[in-house]
Amino acid sequence: xxxxxxxxxxxxxxxxxxHLTRTKAWQSFSEHPAADEAKRIRTNYFNxxxxxxxxxxxxxxxxxxxxxxxxxxxxxxxxxTIEHLVPLxxxxxxxxxxxxxxxxxxxxxxxxxSGGEKRVICxxxxxxxxxxxxxxxxxxxxxxxxxxxxxxIYYRDPxxxxxxxxxxxxxxxxxxxxxxxxRGRSRKDxxxxxxxxxxxxxxxxxxxxxxxxxxxxxxxxxxxxFRRSLCEDEAWEPFVGVKLYVLDLFLxxxxx
Numbered sequence: 001x002x003x004x005x006x007x008x009x010x011x012x013x014x015x016x017x018x019h020l021t022r023t024k025a026w027q028s029f030s031e032h033p034a035a036d037e038a039k040r041i042r043t044n045y046f047n048x049x050x051x052x053x054x055x056x057x058x059x060x061x062x063x064x065x066x067x068x069x070x071x072x073x074x075x076x077x078x079x080x081t082i083e084h085l086v087p088l089x090x091x092x093x094x095x096x097x098x099x100x101x102x103x104x105x106x107x108x109x110x111x112x113x114s115g116g117e118k119r120v121i122c123x124x125x126x127x128x129x130x131x132x133x134x135x136x137x138x139x140x141x142x143x144x145x146x147x148x149x150x151x152x153i154y155y156r157d158p159x160x161x162x163x164x165x166x167x168x169x170x171x172x173x174x175x176x177x178x179x180x181x182x183r184g185r186s187r188k189d190x191x192x193x194x195x196x197x198x199x200x201x202x203x204x205x206x207x208x209x210x211x212x213x214x215x216x217x218x219x220x221x222x223x224x225x226f227r228r229s230l231c232e233d234e235a236w237e238p239f240v241g242v243k244l245y246v247l248d249l250f251l252x253x254x255x256x
Contacts, residue, residue, distance in 0.1 A: 001067075001068060001069075001070070001072060001134075001142060001145050001153070001170075001174075001176070001237075001241060002063055002065075002136060002137050002145075002240065002244075003136060003137075003138075003139045003142035003159055004061070004065060004067055004102070004137060005061070006061065006098075006099050008056075008098075008139060009057075009098035009099070010052065010053075010057050010098075012017065013049070013053060013054060013057060013098060014048075014098070016049055017034060017049070017096050017097075018193075019097055020045050020048055020049070020096065023043065025044075026045065029041060030090070030092065031091065031093065032090060032091065033089065033090075033092055035089070037093075037178055038088060038089040039091060039093075041088065041095050042088055042095070042253070043097075045095065045096055046088060046095055046096060051077060051082060052075060054098075054101065055075045055076075055077075055080055055082060055103055056075050057098075057251050058072060058082065058101060058102060058103035059074075059075055059080070059103050060101070061204070062103055062236075063233065063234065063235050063236040064235040064236055065238060065240065066080075066103070066104045066128075066204045066209060067083065067103060067104050067106040067136050068104055068105075068122070068123040068124070068136070068174050068176065069104075069105060069122055069123050069174075069190075069192070070236075070237070070238060070239045070240060070241055070242075071105050071106070071192060071194060071197070071240055072168035072238045073103055073105050073237050074178070074230045077105055077140045078106065078110055079105065079172060079209075080105065080106070081104050081105070081106060081107075081124050081125075082101055082102075082103060082105070083101065083102045083103070083104040083123075083124040083127075084100055084101065085100050085101070085132070085137070086100050086131065087128075087129040087130070088129075088133065090129070090131065092096045092156070102121045102136070103253040104124045104126060105123055105124075105192065106123075106124075107121045107123040107124055107125025107126055107127060107190075107192070108120065108121045108122060108190055108191030108192045109121055109125045109191075111191045111192060112115075113191070114187055117191075118192045120175070120178050120179050120188055120189065120190045120191050121175060121190065121191060122174060122175035122176055122178075122190040122194060123175070123176075124173060124191065124193075124229050126173065126174060126175035127157065127174055127175075128172075129172050132142050132169045132173055133162050133165045133166055133169055133175075134155070134165075134166045134169040134170060134174075139154070141160075141166070144156050144157045145240075145241065145245075146245060147198060147202055147242050147245050147246075148202075149199065149202050149203060149206065150195075150199055151195040151197070151198040151199025151200075151202065152177050152195060152198075153170060153176050153177060154167075154170065155167060157172060174201045175190060176190075176194065177195060178190050178195050180196075183207060187214045192195040194239075196256070197238070198239050198242050199240045199241060201238075201243060202242050202245075202246055205242075205243050205246045206246055209223075209246070209247075211249050213250075218250070218254070219254070220254040220255065222249050223247050223251050224251070224252065226247060226253075227244060227247045227248075230243060230244060230247075231244070
């Protein structure tokens with residue numbers, strides 16, 4: 001996960017939202033809709049939006065990566081979902097508010113399987129209608145996201161008053177570490193393989209930096225410039241948050 005700075009709603013999308021919600025029927029819905037109301041809100045309002053245009057705007061502000069797992073996403077309905085951070089079923093206002101929308105991957109639900117493999121979904125496919133405490137819009141908490149070299153993601157501040165919920169969000173709600181058996185010993189990666197891909201990203205960069213350090217070529221200034229270039233890219237590399245974390249580890253050892 002990585003901090004996402006939400007931009008103002010594009011004017012054309014906001015105009016479409018205003019047009020759809022400027023009705024007595026919209027005003028009649030309760031702020032916390034019942035199941036039948038939530039279905040009508042989705043069908044008669046949210047689904048009437050130009051989804052391709054909305055995805056385009058969200059993907060641009062997220063620099064091309066899923067808001068949760070950081071894999072690459074594209075502007076099509078099969079691979080990318082418009083996610084409601086506060087579930088549509090729990091907030092009328094959030095249902096049609098751009099600030100509540102994120103672009104996320106399909107979480108593995110559309111990934112072809114073979115050989116009897118079972119799906120292990122993640123991201124919105126796993127989260128569904130669950131409310132969360134840990135969100136990519138929270139800069140402070142996103143700065144406390146960390147990674148192990150086995151590819152697993154964790155929240156590194158156990159002093160946080162909501163630490164148990166934050167761990168639950170990562171592991172059980174977003175499913176970003178795959179699944180663990182009842183004894184907590186055997187782990188199965190997500191169907192999209194995000195744990196392995198985070199591991200590969202971590203190990204590859206770590207080994208490259210170690211080699212540079214061994215040759216006397218690694219400096220804090222070089223690491224900072226590399227980090228800055230990653231952050232400033234118009235399109236982020238998949239799992240860029242892992243790379244930024246590894247670079248920060250090296251800055252610490254270099255005394256910066």
